[in-house]
Amino acid sequence: MTFKEKLSSSRFVLTSEVGPPKGISLEKILKEIAPLRGRVDAINVTDLQSSVMRMSSLAASIQIKGAGFEPVLQMTCRDRNRLALQSDILSAASFGIENILALTGDHPALGDHPQAKPVFDIDAVTLIGILRTLERGADMNGNPLLGQPPKFCVGAAVNPGADPLEPELIKMEKKIAAGVEFFQTQAIFDIGSFEAFLAKTRHLKTKIIAGIMLLKSERMARYMNENIPGVAVPEAVIAEMENSTDKKQKCLEIAVRLFKTLQPMCDGIHFMPIGWYGMVPRLLDAVG
Numbered sequence: 001m002t003f004k005e006k007l008s009s010s011r012f013v014l015t016s017e018v019g020p021p022k023g024i025s026l027e028k029i030l031k032e033i034a035p036l037r038g039r040v041d042a043i044n045v046t047d048l049q050s051s052v053m054r055m056s057s058l059a060a061s062i063q064i065k066g067a068g069f070e071p072v073l074q075m076t077c078r079d080r081n082r083l084a085l086q087s088d089i090l091s092a093a094s095f096g097i098e099n100i101l102a103l104t105g106d107h108p109a110l111g112d113h114p115q116a117k118p119v120f121d122i123d124a125v126t127l128i129g130i131l132r133t134l135e136r137g138a139d140m141n142g143n144p145l146l147g148q149p150p151k152f153c154v155g156a157a158v159n160p161g162a163d164p165l166e167p168e169l170i171k172m173e174k175k176i177a178a179g180v181e182f183f184q185t186q187a188i189f190d191i192g193s194f195e196a197f198l199a200k201t202r203h204l205k206t207k208i209i210a211g212i213m214l215l216k217s218e219r220m221a222r223y224m225n226e227n228i229p230g231v232a233v234p235e236a237v238i239a240e241m242e243n244s245t246d247k248k249q250k251c252l253e254i255a256v257r258l259f260k261t262l263q264p265m266c267d268g269i270h271f272m273p274i275g276w277y278g279m280v281p282r283l284l285d286a287v288g
Contacts, residue, residue, distance in 0.1 A: 003042045003070050003099050004153035007182055007207050013268035015072065015184075015209065016280050017044035018064070020055035026063045032277035037068050039284055042099060044184075044270065047074040051111025058088055062095050072155065073097050076105030081121040086130060086139055093134075093150035101155045101184060102127040102175075125171070128154055128178035158183040158208075160197035161190060161230035169200060176206055184270050187213035187224070189233045191261055198265060209268035212258050214276050214283075215251050218242045252279065256286045263287075 006013050016036060018029050033043065043064055047057040061071035073092050080088065089100065104124045108116040122130075130140045137149040156175045162168040172183065188194050188210055198208070215221055218241040221233040237254060244250035259269060271280050 002153075003072070004181070006041055007153065007267070010267070012263070013041045013209065014039070014271075014284075015042045015044055015268065016040050016271040016273060016277075017046060018060065018277065019046045019049050019275070020057060020060035022052070022054050024055065026055070026060055029277065030063065030067050033064075033069070033280075034067075035278075035281040036284075039281065040271075041070065041268075042072045043069045044072040044074060044101060047076045047103065047105070048079065048111070049106075051078070051106045051108045051113070051116075053111070053113055058092055058097075061092065061097050065095065065097060070099065071097055072099040072101050074101045074103060075127065076103045077120055077122050077124060077127055078105030078108065078118055081119055082130070082140060085122070085127060086134065089131065089134060090145075090150065093152070098151055099153045099155070100131060101157070102131065102180075103157055124156055125174045125178050128156065128175055128180055132179040153182075154180055155182045155184055155209075156180045157186070159186040159230035160188065161186065161193045161232055163230065165197065165200065172201065172204060172206075176204060180206065182207035182209055182267070184209045185211045186228075187211045187231050187272060188258065188262065189213075189215075189231070189237060191258075193232065194262070194265070207267040209270045210262045210266040211270045211272055212255055212262070213272040214274055214279055215241065215254055216274065216276070217247055248276075248279065251276075252282060252286060255279075255283050259283070259287050 045057045045061045048054055057074050061073045064071045102124045108118050131152050131154050133140055135149055137145050158172055159168055218238045221238045224231045225233055241250055273280050
């Protein structure tokens with residue numbers, strides 16, 4: 001059963017993610033995620049996450065698919081115009097990669113090449129529409145594709161902790177109208193704000209996959225509170241990390257608690273290990 005079929009069947013899904021390396025070898029990452037084979041439904045592959053130059057998400061997705069996982073190719077509008085985006089989408093489909101997470105992308109000023117010029121020819125809503133147009137056998141200008149058209153499972157991002165929330169809800173509605181099938185959320189630590197978000201989106205016919213980020217330290221928590229809009233780590237959780245002598249064990253305890261709380265509220269969980277790939281199997285063992 002494919003990831004798309006699992007979503008359509010209302011099965012609770014589990015996904016994790018990897019960040020491609022700043023180099024040419026994916027060997028170390030493939031070894032670290034090997035224990036997840038058969039335990040998660042898909043592996044997201046980030047696209048120059050935080051605007052840091054790395055191996056492309058497409059190249060890494062191809063290798064991850066070859067290792068027996070179903071990849072979710074993250075694709076941002078930051079670095080490519082509509083020509084390059086459509087070309088990369090067709091290239092992915094030619095390798096049997098059908099899951100696309102359409103994102104606008106972080107500005108290059110936030111990354112390791114701040115002098116880079118952003119593209120942003122189109123936004124995520126337009127990219128979603130392009131994916132559906134390609135499925136109908138034409139490019140975004142109506143020019144026909146040769147042969148069998150591709151098929152996709154299309155996702156997008158949402159920030160349940162955004163303040164104000166209304167612009168986020170408007171973007172969700174536009175993305176659903178364009179053809180999104182599921183939303184993957186930003187990291188959730190504040191359950192109350194997530195409940196408020198769900199109450200305002202119950203009328204939307206879509207799947208919500210809640211994001212759980214592995215919290216490595218109190219310093220990381222404070223950085224996110226200060227620099228990532230919509231992500232709020234409660235002071236009680238920060239205090240837990242500060243008072244812990246075993247950061248990895250405390251990280252695991254917090255993630256297990258979040259998982260058990262969020263599971264009845266959403267359609268799936270997405271793990272963001274931020275390099276701690278070996279922690280995800282431990283987390284799955286802990287939640288049974």
